[in-house]
Amino acid sequence: MDQIRKTIENSRKIVIKIGSNVLSDENGAVNRSVMHNIVEQVNDLINAGKQVILVSSGAGICGVGAINKWSRRGDINYKQALCAIGQVELMMAYKEYFGDYGIHVAQMLLTRDDFSDPHRTLNIRNAMFTLIDEGVVPVINENDSVSVDEIKIGDNDTLAALTTTLWNADLMIILSDIDGVFDKDPKANEDASLIEMVDNAEALISEIDIGGTSSFGTGGIRSKIEAASRVNKFGIPMLLLNGSKEDIIRSGISGSSRGTLFLGTISK
Numbered sequence: 001m002d003q004i005r006k007t008i009e010n011s012r013k014i015v016i017k018i019g020s021n022v023l024s025d026e027n028g029a030v031n032r033s034v035m036h037n038i039v040e041q042v043n044d045l046i047n048a049g050k051q052v053i054l055v056s057s058g059a060g061i062c063g064v065g066a067i068n069k070w071s072r073r074g075d076i077n078y079k080q081a082l083c084a085i086g087q088v089e090l091m092m093a094y095k096e097y098f099g100d101y102g103i104h105v106a107q108m109l110l111t112r113d114d115f116s117d118p119h120r121t122l123n124i125r126n127a128m129f130t131l132i133d134e135g136v137v138p139v140i141n142e143n144d145s146v147s148v149d150e151i152k153i154g155d156n157d158t159l160a161a162l163t164t165t166l167w168n169a170d171l172m173i174i175l176s177d178i179d180g181v182f183d184k185d186p187k188a189n190e191d192a193s194l195i196e197m198v199d200n201a202e203a204l205i206s207e208i209d210i211g212g213t214s215s216f217g218t219g220g221i222r223s224k225i226e227a228a229s230r231v232n233k234f235g236i237p238m239l240l241l242n243g244s245k246e247d248i249i250r251s252g253i254s255g256s257s258r259g260t261l262f263l264g265t266i267s268k
Contacts, residue, residue, distance in 0.1 A: 001196055005255035007237055011171035013051050016042065017160035019220070020057040021177035022243035029065050030058065032093065034244060038175065039097040041249040042137065046103070051132050053167060055140045055160040056094070062086030080146075087141065094139050104136045109143035115162050128167055157220060161227040165234050172231050174224055175243025180260030181221065183208050198262045201229035201238075228262035235264035 008014075018038060025031040042052050060079070063086025087109070094105045108127065114120045131138045140163055142155055157174060164172040178186075179194055181204070186192035198204055205225055228238040241248045241259040251257035 001258060001261070002255050003197065004239060004252045004257060004259060004261055007171060007239065007261060008249070008253050011050070011169075011237075013167060013169040014045060014171045014173060015053045015055060015160055015164045015167065015169045016173045016175060016249075017055040017156060018057060018243060019156070019174070019176045020061055022175050023056075023058040024061045030062055030089075030093070031244075034246075035093060036097050037246055038243065038249075039094070039101075041247065043098075043101045043103065044250065044253075046137075053128065053132070053138045053140065053163060053169070054094075055156055055163055056090065057141065057156045058090050059083040059086040059141060062089035062093075065089065090141075091139065094137075098137060106131050106136050106138050108138050108140045110140060110159065111143050111146070115166070121166065125166055128163075155223070157223040157227040158230070161230040161238075164231050164236055168234075169236060172227070172236060172238045173249070174227070174238065174240050175248070176220070176224065176240060177242065177244050178221070178240075179242045179258060180240050181208070181225065194258060195260055196258065198228070198260060201225050201232050201262045225262075232262055232264050237264050238262040 016038075022038075023030055023035055042054070045052055060083050063082030063084070066085050066089050067082065087107075091105065091107050098105050108124070110124065114124060128138055140159065142159060160172060160174065163169075181195045181198065182192040183195060184192045195204075195208070205222065224240055228240075231238050239252070239259055239261050241252060241257060245251075245257075248257055248259075252259070
């Protein structure tokens with residue numbers, strides 16, 4: 001879609017959120033080929049003169065990959081412990097893959113409270129700008145090992161939106177395991193149509209069939225639309241793409257990928 005190409009080309013500061021489903025394979029383990037392909041595309045963006053911040057899920061699945069014997073334990077303490085272990089594995093993978101291109105990465109673990117305290121928010125902003133100015137890619141995630149209420153699907157969409165507005169980015173890209181927003185649940189309806197352009201994210205929630213308690217609904221599509229609404233109010237567009245597809249961002253730059261583009265509602 002030509003509008004996707006123009007939006008990416010015209011954006012210098014880009015926040016990319018990567019979902020857990022993108023980074024995991026059919027067995028629930030880390031899909032390292034997908035992860036490496038995303039890093040390759042981020043390197044392309046950097047070489048094109050763009051600045052990139054990653055908001056990456058995946059600590060949980062990386063934890064399971066490291067200590068699989070805990071994978072079926074539903075106790076919150078084990079979930080937090082898996083995230084603590086997995087965060088190390090996640091950052092090691094990013095360090096290795098970005099290191100192939102001579103790029104350093106930095107970890108930032110945040111909670112909602114960090115964005116409600118002015119002093120902490122200022123410190124986050126200063127750290128972001130310093131890292132970016134020095135050519136380092138910040139990798140942001142929820143601090144799941146201490147944020148009990150944050151261990152649930154979709155919260156990193158909100159975290160990405162908060163990061164985007166705090167950094168005053170030009171574009172937020174969410175890489176999910178779906179092609180975009182559909183007018184109805186595509187898993188249950190063969191005639192579902194992809195909505196390629198949205199000019200009012202807030203109104204969209206009431207206009208489409210999100211699916212109630214289905215996996216389509218609770219799997220994060222609502223949180224993605226809400227995240228789009230949050231950044232659109234600041235005039236920042238959001239692009240939802242299927243990150244599990246190889247070279248999806250490159251395809252967006254070439255104008256050949258399909259997704260959902262949420263337009264900003266005010267001019268910057």
